[in-house]
Amino acid sequence: MSEHLGTRVENSHAPMHTGSGDLHVTIGTQLQDPDRPTFRRLADDHLAWLKKVLVAPAGMGAARHKLTDTGTVILDGPPGSGRTSVARVLLREYDLGTGVFHELLPDEEDELSLSNPAVVGIGDRLLLDLSAATAVQWAAARADLSALRKAVHEQHAHLVVVMPYGHPLEPDLQHYRIKIERPDGLQVLRRHLRMHGVRYEPASAVTAFLADPRPMREIADFADLVRRARDVAGTDEDFAQWCITARKARNDRRAEIAALVAKLREGPQRALLITVAMLHGAHADVIHQAAQLLLHTLKSPPDEQPLLQRKDLAERLTEISASTGPDGHVRFMELDYDAAIRAHFWDHMPDLRQPLGAWGARSVESSDPYVTRELRDSLVERLAEQYLRTGRWEGLGSLAEDWGTTTASRALLEAAVHALTCGLDDPAHGRSFRQWIYQWCAHRQLKGEFAQVLVQVCADVIAASHPDQALFRLYHLARRERGTTRALQALCNLVATSGRLRRRLLDRLARSPLSPAELRIFLLACDPAALSAPHDNGHTLIEENGPRESLTSGWRAVFKGLPHEVWHPYAERWLHTAADAAPCGDLLLNLLVAAAGRCEDQRGTAFAALYASARAAESTAPHGAARAAAITDRLLQKISAAQGLGQPAAPLPTASSGGTTP
Incomplete structure (x- = not known):
């Protein structure tokens, strides 16, 4: 990790400082740009768009x-x-x-x-x-x-x-x-065009396109092609011409592109052709630098001609049917020409695939002001498209892993997240990516900052539609992470969105012996406020038999496996909540006492430590010492009852007084 930040975290929703000295939490390079929309936001926006265009x-x-x-x-x-x-x-x-x-x-x-x-x-x-x-x-x-x-x-x-x-x-x-019956194709097309801000007019190209029944996705894609044709068209072109251009872009151009590439024999020509296809719409400065970078990546010999004798960029772009517009950005003269060129080189020059990944990484990390976030995302999407189109999803996963392992720059880590997102969003390969991400999270040794990439993907991408899968992937990341709490915090944030997810996490924790890392997961997952808050059916999680048994098992493991000073702040919060959570207060106390009572040979020590926590919690109680003292008395009564004793005549010895048996 390239950056470290020492901090002390002292709230109930994060790692807690419970001993002497400083608590150092390694945060590392932060992935999420505060100005960047999250995948959940993008997914919500897409769904809103879908509702608008749906006929x-x-x-x-x-x-x-x-x-x-x-x-x-x-x-x-x-x-x-x-x-x-x-x-x-x-x-x-x-x-x-x-x-x-x-x-x-x-x-x-x-x-x-x-x-x-x-x-x-x-x-x-x-x-x-x-x-x-x-x-x-x-x-x-x-x-x-x-x-x-x-x-x-x-x-x-x-x-x-x-x-x-x-x-x-x-x-x-x-x-x-x-x-469900298929809606009228023309009505669907007109709705999409209207949402794109394109006014529909009768056109023969539209009639020809809709002559055969089309799936809704094809009609949506055609409408987007018409929109893009309008955006690059001259002022003398009208709707009919935009539609002709859109139809032409749908044609099979393999023979045409193969002929063009065959004419361009020089390495710099082909490097420029590939660069414009991969960075289509980028500023001319970016195109020039990226083409030179591609030649360097491929170890092509440098141009030995004197600078002023070389072809300028305008001439070189003309050779590949591209040009620079008034805005200084480079585009091919025909719509979707870039997609056909990308497919040609990917299919017919397979040795280019690995160098293109390395070149893409260096391009993404460029500090050029014209290399925008949108351009970086587009480059990643175009690379991912080729891997997925040809069924080589493993190559895309390996590329994302390389990007997340070999660097700590935010740009490349975000590119790794975006690459995995493209894979997860692919209808044909999404399941394979989810399974591979599970293997990474649960079993694989993660290097560099790739764990941070996986946390982001699980919390922000998988959780948007598959929250259970995100839950367990984050659980595995959290139990394995060292020197950082990003996965743990993401896990806690996710279970806070759903009582069902909290119930599933508690059940998982209760079904196996817990490591120290898993005990800390449990302590953060068993938030007493959330457990005692009623759901829409009026019930609380702590009233349910399953969660209550999971919580009892978890607290027993905590009492037996962690020092008192580590779990005291969490028990303190339970006691404070018990003072204010009627009628669940007694349930919270009962559960703590039941857990301590299951500690076998450490039973007395657990009771004494629990009582000591209650006495200490009186001084920090938000509702006053009197109410806190009443909770301590109530807890002592329950401990006495659990031991078969009557009303206690004297307080229990504290954990530090040497007593182990009340």
């Missing part, structure tokens, strides 16, 4: 009513009809500030089965997208749907299932099935 298909109104009336709807419809978009928009409409959005993935690591009631939290919005499921997967899901629907109903949640088209559905589930 409600036939059946959407019925689906909305079914979801309102029953909490469950099963969407059926042909591929390309917009089923998954409808599902996401419907669930967004039920975001009432409680629960979380959760895409169910029952066959992935650390995901609960659909029949497990713990998969649903109060007010959750659940998406089960089985549109691409096999017959076996669909049969398994149908077998669990009754149990899942029951949990959804009990938790006042909402569930949308997207079923595979043409597959069977049992009679008892037909009540929830709504058929």
Whole structure:
């Protein structure tokens, strides 16, 4: 790590300073730019955009009513009809500030089965997208749907299932099935164009494009091409010409690009061609420097000609069908030419792939003022596109790991996050990336700042739609981290968003012996205020049998495995909360006493230390010493009862007085 920051943390939601001397928490290079929108914000923005451009298909109104009336709807419809978009928009409409959005993935690591009631939290919005499921997967899901629907109903949640088209559905589930029909293609195109600020006019290119039924995604992509064609068009071009340009950009250009590359025999020409394709729209200064950097990366010999005898950039750009605009930025003369060139070099010069990753890293780290955050993101996306397009997702993962391991610069760490985000967001390879990230978090040795990259990806990307998977990946990072608390803090922030996630974390901690690192995770996860706060159903976590048993096991492990001075601040907060959390105050005290009572041969020491914490907590009680003293008396009564004693005649010995048995 390249930067270190010593600090003392003394609040209940962070690592606590509990002994003498300073507590040094290594923070390292910070990834998150305060001005940079988080992935969650971007995901929310994308969903808002989806709602604006969605043309409600036939059946959407019925689906909305079914979801309102029953909490469950099963969407059926042909591929390309917009089923998954409808599902996401419907669930967004039920975001009432409680629960979380959760895409169910029952066959992935650390995901609960659909029949497990713990998969649903109060007010959750659940998406089960089985549109691409096999017959076996669909049969398994149908077998669990009754149990899942029951949990959804009990938790006042909402569930949308997207079923595979043409597959069977049992009679008892037909009540929830709504058929989604493909909306009119022209209406969809006009809606997208209007949202892009493009006024629609009748055009033969549009008629030809819509002559065949198109999936909704293709229509959206075409509308975006028309928008981009308008942005680069001359003043004498109109809507009809923009559409012609957009249609041409969709053509197969492999032969055309191959012929162009064959004519450009010199290394500098091809380096410039690749650079413009990878940094399309960048300032001419950036293009020039990046092309030189690519030649250097490839160890090409330098140009020996005198400077004034070399071709200038304008002439060289003309040779590759590119030019510099009035704004000083370089673009190809034809729309989407850059994408075709990237695909050509990636497919036909595979030895370029590894050097392009190294060149991309150095380009991202450039301090040139024209290398903006948007340009860096675009470069990463264009590299990721090639890996994913050709099914080489492992190469993209390795590239991100290299970037996060070999540097501590924020620009390259953010590039590593962005590369993994592209992989996670890819429909074909997202699952593979989630599994690989699990292996990194749980088992692999992490070097450099790559752990920080994984924390960011889990907390900000995976958690947006798969909070359970984010939970356990952050748990593994937190139990393995040394000299830093970023994963631990991210884990605590995540469980604070959902009682269901806190319940799952406590259950995981209770199911195995706890290391010192896991004991500290437990102490931060068992926030007494959150445990005693009522949910929408009026109940609290500490009133539930499962969490209460997990908490008792955890506190027992704390009493047996950590020094009193380490756990005292957390017990102190429990005692303060007990004084103000009626009717849960007694439950909090009961749990601490029960945990101490399970400490076998250390039982007396645990009781004495717990009583000592209560006496010490009186001086820091926010509600006054009198109420705190009453809690101490109440605790002493419970300890006496646990030992089979009557009303205590004298106070317990403190942990420092040498007494071990009350």
